[in-house]
Amino acid sequence: MPDLAPPIDDRLLHLDADGAPALLAARERESGRLMFPAPGDADPERYESVLLPREGRLWSWTVQRFRPKSPPYAGPEAFAPYAVGYVALGDAIIVEGRLTGAPLDGFAIDMKMRLVAEPFTLESGEQRTTFAFAPITEEAA
Numbered sequence: 001m002p003d004l005a006p007p008i009d010d011r012l013l014h015l016d017a018d019g020a021p022a023l024l025a026a027r028e029r030e031s032g033r034l035m036f037p038a039p040g041d042a043d044p045e046r047y048e049s050v051l052l053p054r055e056g057r058l059w060s061w062t063v064q065r066f067r068p069k070s071p072p073y074a075g076p077e078a079f080a081p082y083a084v085g086y087v088a089l090g091d092a093i094i095v096e097g098r099l100t101g102a103p104l105d106g107f108a109i110d111m112k113m114r115l116v117a118e119p120f121t122l123e124s125g126e127q128r129t130t131f132a133f134a135p136i137t138e139e140a141a
Contacts, residue, residue: 029046
């Protein structure tokens with residue numbers, strides 16, 4: 001079992017006993033509409049919590065090549081470009097997240113992706129676990 005820090009937010013990310021991450025969404029009971037992230041004040045009478053699929057396909061992506069403004073960016077001063085994309089999880093929802101597990105030019109539209117746990121350091125220095133999406137390779141399948 002991996003030694004992971006607590007999730008960045010328990011309403012956003014669930015970690016199984018084996019450390020496998022799952023994203024938490026809210027489903028509106030009346031319409032069936034999914035929302036990610038779930039609203040912070042999601043009324044349990046109106047919404048139910050659901051786990052999203054852990055695999056999907058890369059819908060769109062880009063490379064962040066310059067350091068974003070702070071706030072909200074809280075990353076290191078020594079900025080390195082990173083990939084970010086939208087991943088379609090099933091037919092119901094598309095989720096934005098960082099992309100990992102390939103060179104910056106190694107991603108492609110419709111690529112099979114899987115949810116992975118990623119370490120994250122808060123400004124306070126505390127460690128948390130967040131999520132990213134990585135390509136599904138033959139070795140990982």
